Ligand SMILES: NC(=O)C1=CN([C@@H]2O[C@H](COP(=O)(O)OP(=O)(O)OC[C@H]3O[C@@H](n4cnc5c(N)ncnc54)[C@H](OP(=O)(O)O)[C@@H]3O)[C@@H](O)[C@H]2O)C=CC1
C-alpha cells in the first residue's frame with residue numbers, strides 16, 4: 001500500500017483528493033493537515049467521508065510526513081517549495097497541486113506569483129504532471145508540478161494541431177470559463193453566493209498567470225514560439241471548466257484529417273475523449289470524473305479551427321490529474337481509482 005499524506009486537507013482540492021484516495025485500492029491515507037482544524041476528525045468536517053476516512057486533521061508541524069511514500073500539497077502557492085526539499089531528502093515523493101514547480105524560470109515565477117522562489121534548485125528536476133504529454137517522465141519522477149486547471153484544457157486542446165504544424169502558433173486565442181470552486185474554499189468577496197451567482201464576468205484580461213505556464217509548456221513540447229491570448233471568466237456554477245480555443249489554419253487540411261490528428265494523439269489516453277467532429281460537449285459530462293472531452297469545429301469551413309474542451313476543474317484539472325501522476329510514479333495502471341463516470345443531471 002502507498003502511504004499518502006495531504007497538506008491542505010480542508011480545501012476543495014484537498015477534499016477532492018480525499019474523495020478519490022479513500023476508495024483507491026492501493027492507498028493508505030496516513031496524514032492530513034490543517035492549520036486551523038488540528039485534532040478534528042476529517043469526517044466531522046466532511047460527512048461525505050464518514051465511514052471512509054477515519055483520520056483526524058493534524059497541524060502541519062505535528063504531522064510526520066516523512067513516514068509517507070508520497071505527499072500531496074493542496075495548498076496555496078509557496079507552501080510546497082518550503083517543505084519539498086526536506087521531504088525529498090527523506091525519500092518521500094512530492095506532488096504539488098500549486099504552481100511552485102510549474103515554471104522552470106524562477107524569475108518568471110516570481111514576476112507572476114509575486115512571491116520569492118525559495119527552492120529554485122528543484123525547478124529543473126520537477127516534472128510537469130500533464131500525463132498525456134509527459135507520461136514517461138512522470139513515471140520516474142520524485143517531484144511533480146501538477147498543471148493548472150486552465151492550462152490543462154489549453155495544452156491538450158492545442159497540442160495535436162501545433163505538433164502537426166497546421167496552425168499559426170503565434171496567434172492562439174483561448175476563451176475560458178471556470179466554476180467558482182476554481183477559486184478555492186477560502187472566504188473571498190468575489191466568490192460569495194450573492195456576488196458569483198446570477199452573474200458572469202471576465203477577469204485577468206490584462207494578463208493571467210496561466211498564460212506563461214501554457215505558452216512555455218507548448219513551446220517546450222513543440223519547439224514553436226507560441227503567442228497566446230487567454231481570457232478567463234467566472235461562470236455561476238460550482239464545478240466545471242469550458243475552454244473555447246481558436247486557431248488559424250496555415251495549411252490546406254480537411255476536417256477528417258484534423259479529427260484524425262486528435263484521435264491518433266489521444267488513442268492511448270483513456271481520460272481524453274475525442275468526440276465526433278462538430279459535437280457540443282457540456283461541462284456536466286465530466287462532473288466528478290477525471291475525463292476531459294474535446295470537440296473540433298470549423299465554422300463555414302473557413303480557415304479557423306475551434307476546439308471545445310470541457311473538464312471538471314477539481315478532477316482532471318487538479319486532484320484527479322494528481323492521482324493519475326501518483327499511479328504512474330508507483331508503477332500502477334494510470335486509471336487506478338479514477339474510473340468514476342460523470343454525475344448527471
Ligand atoms: N480549485 C481548483 O480548481 C484548482 C486549484 N489548484 C491549486 O491547488 C491548490 C489548492 O487549491 P484549493 O484546494 O482550491 O485551495 P483552498 O483555498 O480551497 O485550500 C487551501 C488549503 O491549504 C491549506 N493552507 C493554506 N495555507 C497554508 C499554509 N501556509 N500551510 C499549510 N497549509 C495551508 C488550507 O487549510 P488550513 O487553512 O486549514 O491550513 C486549505 O486546506 C492551490 O495552489 C490552487 O491554485 C489547481 C488547479 C485547480
Ligand SMILES: CC(=O)N[C@@H](CCC(=O)OP(=O)(O)O)C(=O)O
Pocket residue numbers: 097098099147148149150178179180181182183210232234
Ligand atoms: C475561478 C478561479 O479563480 N480560478 C483560479 C485558477 C485555478 C487554479 O487553481 O490555478 P492555479 O493552481 O494556477 O492557482 C484563478 O483564475 O486564479
